[in-house]
Amino acid sequence: MHILANTGRAPEALRAADAFLMIANAVGDDRSANFLRQGRMYAYLDMGRIEEATAIGEELLRTHRRTGNLLAEAKVLCDLAQMRVLQTRYVDGMRYLARAGMLLDAGPRTERHRSATCSFAQAAAVAQMYETAAEAYEHLVALDERPTRTTSFDLIYSRTLLYWGLRLAHVGRAEEGATRLRRSAAITRRWLDQHPGDPCMTAVQALALAKLGDIAVAEKLANSAIMPLRAGESWEFARMAHLALGISLRESGALAESRREFLAAHQSCGFTAALPDERPIIRYEMGLTALAMDGGQPSRDLFAVVAGQVRELWQLRLQRVGMFRQARQREELEAAREHAEQESRRDALTGLGNRRHFDLLLEQIDDGRLGRPLTLLLVDLDHFKAVNDAFSHSTGDRVLRDVAGLLRRHCRASDVAVRYAGDEFVLFLRGDAAAAREVAERIRLAVARLDVLPGVRLTVSVGMAEWTEGVTGEALFRAVDERLYAAKWSGRNAIAA
CATH class of the missing domain: 3.30.70.270 (Reverse transcriptase/Diguanylate cyclase domain)
Known part of the structure; x- marks a missing residue:
């Protein structure tokens, strides 16, 4: 169920979670029930049903705080931070993420810590704090005892690098963008070598290669992934495949067909909640295609507006990075105050309360x-x-x-x-x-x-x-x-x- 939720098959994950929850509740297996509720939360999140996902997340947060499970609390705080960002409640999102970071710094380095760190990186990526997300992912890679193995984290990391590379290219930093896109393509290539035919990773790789100029391979990969992704309602990855095909067709001169793919990507944003990165990326690529189809002054003016919006969104992204740093500083000050308060209540000889x-x-x-x-x-x-x-x-x-x-x-x-x-x-x-x-x-x-x-x-x-x-x-x-x-x-x- 967890694998289904993490690989873009949310409806299947939801059906599996509902079935297994009946069993877990019937036999009183609270630990499995909590994991299954978490899986339902991820499935709802992937389907854009944010309110339902948030309700489960808040319930899990109360449970983990009651039992004193700090790593589980950190993980659900990261998940709730992601939901707050999707609801444009950035102050709450940065506060949750900063608190989660403090708990992760203090937590034991277990497999649960890896999972919580991945959630931290994913929430940072959704907030478009790519630097913070990449640092967390690289930390995971450095800690891995088997660095050549593939995990579900690879899908999320490659997606983060993909969006980061595209956004850099759109704000005029093409070489920096290409570096991230090449890294994303390398991760997906390693994954597909071990898991051939995975449509989600195929879409990620197709979009990275299309933007890097390898349009023949990108077009072939995108064509193979679109229908399975649409049939499975994996709309985010379906949008990637449409974008990859649209860019490839545009670069080969098939402008009308290219425009059709971008329109399909844009239309699918209405089927499920799109990530904050997606609409700006789609609009920018549509604008480039419109400019290629008609280089007149109206088209140039319209593209200038789109490019200006992209730059403004990039500046807002940088503000969120600063907002997170401030939230982290507040959490550190609060932790120091709480520690001092605890010390003032502790008997120096015995370590008990005084x-x-x-x-x-x-x-x-x-x-x-x-x-x-x-x-x-x-x-x-x-x-x-x-x-x-x-x-x-x-x-x-x-x-x-x-x-x-x-x-x-x-x-x-x-x-x-x-x-x-x-x-x-x-x-x-x-x-x-x-x-x-x-x-x-x-x-x-x-x-x-x-x-x-x-x-x-x-x-x-x-x-x-x-x-x-x-x-x-x-x-x-x-x-x-x-x-x-x-x-x-x-x-x-x-x-x-």
Whole structure:
């Protein structure tokens, strides 16, 4: 299904995704269901159904943020950035893309990272930030352990180079454009050597070769690809094939036939949402053909208008590059601020939250932001002063670090552990009293098994209380503190609830 979505066969991909989603949902396979929803999103995107694709993307973004999957979040942010660009919501698009770039920089270099980086490059290419896209693709190639293999990324990269080369040629930078077109043709040639007859890659190669002047080969390739692409409703690649054939016919003097191909390409833009590159490229090539058919002053004036629009769009493209850089700088500043904020809430000795973090969490209880179920545990090391007196404060610090590590291991992603003061720790557990008591008992037993000091058996006393509606954070902590003293008075190494 994913291959279908990435190779221009969107209707087939959509049918496959719908069929497999029924199975995945029936058996509760959430991981596969997320991949299938992603495939549906790509199919809708390829078909120009942007609103439906956006709705799936936003749902996936909420899912990945909830589960803490940073690379998956980065990938869907890239996809949403592409959709925002297609909706001409450039500020949002650049913000999403900048955020995704930050997550990718911090993420592990896995196959998932490759996929997310490709989505980043594709979104940048759709925004016509070719330099940014090419840098990302070249980074992928450099990381590839098998650089000679072909992947679905090749199709997207060759398309990026193709549009970049055409646009450069249209703004008077023909030699730079030719360099990109030759690179695009080389990638497609390698792909077609291993996957002969692929109509999408055939169309990309045909258009690159037509613009490079190899019109005989381009015409043959374009003719072989047009009908399969139109039959499969792969309209973007069908437009490439029509353009390739139109350029070839124009260069061979068949101007009327050339014009017909450009009109077919232009007409198909109404069948599905065209990428921002496509209409300017089609108009420019149509303008060249009209000029060749009639070199009179009206035709020259009309072509001058088209060429002027192309140059203006190129300048807008450069503005988006600057917009992205500014968005990236804002994200970096926000990340630095967030890091500083996190450090201000972190206990330097244990790495847990500190008293300031504790106070902020109590405020969130009062504001209703933590929600239910919520249970507090107050964990106190028994006779810890004796450890410091007998073994030194540095040894005591090591004991605190080991206990903090144990508490962290018993916390889930939604739980928070803080060092309240000295040898007292507070756990904010997202669960009811029954679940929290099980956690407290596991912690009590685990501390008793710690082999930190020779001949010394560490124990903890634990007070716990579940938050109920209307109770303030201060009142909840007071109740937990009272329970801790009850545990100590009962003989220590105990839990009181």
